[in-house]
Amino acid sequence: MLDYIRKLQDNIYLAEIPLKGNPLKAINIYIIKTDDKNMIIDTGFNTEEILDYTKAFIKDLDLDLDKTELFLTHLHSDHTGLANFYDDLGVKIRVSSVDEQILEESMEKEDPHWVLTQELGHMQGLDIDGLDIEDHPGFKFRPRKKFNFTPANPGDHIQVGDFNFEVVDLSGHTPGMVGLYDKEKSTLFCGDHILGKITPNIQFWNYEVGDSLGTYLKNLEKVRDLNIKHLYSSHRFLIDDVAERVEELKAHHQKRLDEAVNAMTKKDCTVRDITKSLQWDISAKNWDEFPKSQKWFAAGEAHAHVEHLRALGICDFYKDDDGVLYYYLTDKK
Template sequence: MAELIYKNPDIYKIPVTLPNNPLKILNSYVIRTPDENLVIDTGFNQPECLEALTAGLKELCIDMDHTTLFLTHLHSDHVGLTNDIITDKTRVLMSDVDYNYLKNEHDGAFWPWMEEKFYHEGLSRDLIELQRKVNPARAFAPKYLFRAETVSDHECFSIGGHILECLWTPGHTPGHMCLYLKKEKILFSGDHILFDITPNITMWRGIDDSLGNYLESLRKIQSLDIHLTLPGHRGNDMDVYERIQQIQQHHDRRIRQTLSIIQKNPGLNACQIGAQMTWSMRGKNWDEFPIQQKWFAIGETISHLDYLIERGEIVRHTDKEIFYYNALVNEI
């Protein structure tokens, strides 16, 4: 059921169920005006998601011929249903950066690179094959590349006279974008800022320092005047500036933990380092992690390793195709 969460402009939230996924819900937002509408994000390419989203759009009497669809980033839980809900007249907006990554994914270049990267970082071929079968990013992606009009940082567009500014916030994905209603001081934060879970920051092809980019993007949002933040998942019952500080502190602790592990145990690969880090998987040790959660954890470990390499704290070297890490200054 769609929930009215703001008046003038009228903003609704449609909760889109994500079956068997720890995120549970995708928040699809709708700005409804007399002449045109905006829909933000879609859900996975799954029947349950499609049913929830289309029911919400029908309840709000949204005509997709007179609607703009804005996609905050390329992950399948945000773009998976694009082909199912747009018409020939729907305007689809997405960052130029993430749209190009999606093109590579559909051209078949992205996933083979990602699998080789994880292999070099210490993940076994057997586990790589296993994740291929269960990774929701692959299983529930759009079946074909949708058409989109790409937008850039600080580009603005209007919905029913309300001006929205596109804000490039790389980190969670290379082209992640937030939307900002400056007059109303409302931020649609996508997965850049979540309130009761920490956004996953992984490495990306062609990006040297995803985590550094993410932390810089947090500072960019921190400088805005924000009255209401609407995240891509779960609730928003906290001051956004306090939440940004919490996320910054979280990554500061994780950076220091990563460095400490390498200083105490030189020559580990990313999987071995990740196994020693602290993760929020209640009652489970590393060996018990489901492969898709282990995949996310290894990706985040690599992003912290890249961050430390960029700042001259550690070095990466290769031995028989596997990458290993050493600190430049060992713990005293």
């Protein structure tokens, strides 16, 4: 067996594929192999190197692609980048209807998703940073064309060998992220919902999606209350104590919320101002040294936190003449 593949339990394998140059470091691709059906969960970025890793694990595990399905937990390019490779081979692809719609609207730079991303960057006060959507990892490593898909929406059931999975709603990280839960086997494939050591990026998507952090926290509680012995997440190490990790993630976000409130006690703040005031686990010494590609994600996360505070009635915003948002604590006005 290849050195980046390991067997986790009967019929379940993990291929840990490097994401070179990305702070995520690697992605955990899961493969369920049974006599009558196989399932691959997520893909990695759309790069030649990751494609080579993918072809190698398919060969090493002797996967018959005629009886293999691909399950995409969510729309991010490190999970969907190679969807076209599988589609071209006739592999059935499952993804939630919500995230698939966003994917369809993000194939080209001029498509609605990327136009909205740039508009949000302006509203967040990021124009001064000179960001280009072509530097955004989600754009650089995306699928290049639309692909055939079968909806996998919360409440659906998928049988893979003796696994009876229910598709569960894990939205928050993306508007339509889903996982695969087998209650009898106490097993959950959770995508980026709960990660070891690092925290999933929760970003503000738009005002239609609304309070993404609130949604995420609600779905954290839901997963904590499930009977889970095997939690299979998409990055870093596997987690043994789900309840403990959920409490750590909740504490992390409360700290972020407190930092945002503290920033707004001093002045009315743009999202960029608040982003700069938060503590980030990154080698950059200050905001100016942040990689431009990561400024998109950092500002999106800060925006999600202030929008959660706004949903709680703690803050509100106004727009200046240029359409930039300024947030303020409601008890100051």
